[in-house]
Amino acid sequence: MSGERPRPAEAADRDMDRKILELFRSRSGGFVSGEVLSTLLGVSRTAVWKHIKNLKNLGYRIESVPSRGYRLVASPDILTPAEISAGLAVRRIGTHVVCFRETGSTNTVASQLAAEGAAEGTVVLADAQTGGKGRLGRRWESPPGVNVYCSVILRPPISPLHSPQLTLLSAVATAEAIERTSGLVPAIKWPNDILANGFKVAGMLSELSAETERVEYLVLGIGVNINMERDQFPDGLRYPASSLALEAGRTVERIPFVRSLLESLDRLYDEYLLKGFPPVRDAWLARSAVMGRxxxxxxxxxxxxxxxxxxxxxxxxxxxxxxxxxxxxxxxxxxxxx
Missing domain, CATH: 2.30.30.100 (SH3 type barrels.)
Structure with missing residues (x-):
């Protein structure tokens, strides 16, 4: 997928792909006829066939049987807007998703989009990064196909002084998603590390554009080691690192993880806008690796x-x-x- 912003026709195609995937999943693996798809989607059967062909090219296994129709057999573990959006239950964060096969840094791309006026809740994801960023100018190792590199654009009505609160919010959301999708019970090490069994599996990097009294936009950068193997970690890390798969003893699917992460971010951010920092603070303290230590x-x-x-x-x-x-x-x- 290119690094350019999608044109209107491309956005419409992606939305149609998402709708087709949702229809397939609503049938729990059963067949859906081309006629039913055409009627429900309001397009021709030829258009349905073209979208099915595109999904197959993306790696979806879709079986087609004459007189029965189509059914989804298997989905690839690739990050696409259609796959992430299918079944995603959010109000704000994740309503617009941009995905890259490779980019320098999702935070850099998200900052560029935010400066150009991208809507709050826009999410940038990449399968790999060539210039992933950690805190204090450090490099975040970003091999392809195994992890989640995600940046979210927010435009909160807060002063720059309070922007660190949202980094802590993103840590809580990430910990929730890890627990739901891997079964691990993660802990948060101030200010931005997520630990599983004492090993670092995720980190946050927030970047800010603000005036004296007002945040123009905030980019929440989240990197999570999902399925990295031991030999993919570089030597000389400042803190012992691992992945969800290594700590859980099994592969963790990235798409369900991303959906879970966006849903947690969306819910917590809505609560933050309504009630302020106290609920986030309480949730952070409940998962803290440093409290009382x-x-x-x-x-x-x-x-x-x-x-x-x-x-x-x-x-x-x-x-x-x-x-x-x-x-x-x-x-x-x-x-x-x-």
Whole structure:
């Protein structure tokens, strides 16, 4: 798939592909005649055949039997707007999905789209990244076909001071999706790491465009190691890394994971707009890997050691030092002690 924004005709074709996939799935593997598809979709049987052919070219196994029609036999594990949108239950986040076979960075693409006026809730996904970004300018390894690299455009009515709250929201949503699709019980390490069995399996990187008092747009970048093998991880990682498949002992399908992630983001963001940060804060603390733990924090200018007592109203980490003072940490690398 190209890196260009879809033209209206392409968008219409993708929407038709999505509708066909939803109809197939509503029949639970049964046959659907070309005549029924034509009637329900409001297009000719020739148009139906062309869309079926396109879906086959994308890797869908679709059986066709004279006088019975078509049925979906198997779906490929590829990230396409039609596949992700089929059955996706969202109000805002994921109503427009852009997918790439390969791009430099989904955050870079999403920022470009946001600057051009892309709607809130637009999602950018890639099968591979050549320039995946982590925190503090670090590289995020992004091999093809095994992980999820996702960026979401938001336009929240908040001040830039409160933007870290949405990074924590994305961490909660990611943890929820991991639990639902893999059976693992993940924990969140402040500010943006998701751990499974003590290994890092996901990370968040938020990028902001704002004026003094107003956020113009925020890009939530989310990278999740889904099915990476041990030999795909680079040497010299700052924190022990793994994947959902390695920790769960089985392959995890990427499409259901993406749908689950977008649905969690959509629900949590709606709640955030209605009720503010407290529900997100509570959900984050319930999954925290650092709450009540002894930690050291490398903030760049020095090392802070103490016990985590929570997060404050903007998402800063609260650390009680041995001397009794309560320190607010706005940025830094956190290491667990013991």
């Amino acid at each position: 002894r930690v050291t924090v490398d903030g760049g200018a020095g090392i802070l050691a103490g016990t985590v007592e929570g997060i404050d109203e903007i998402g800063a980490l609260l650390v009680r030092t041995a001397g009794g003072s309560l320190e607010r940490v706005l940025a830094g690398d956190v290491s667990l002690e013991g």
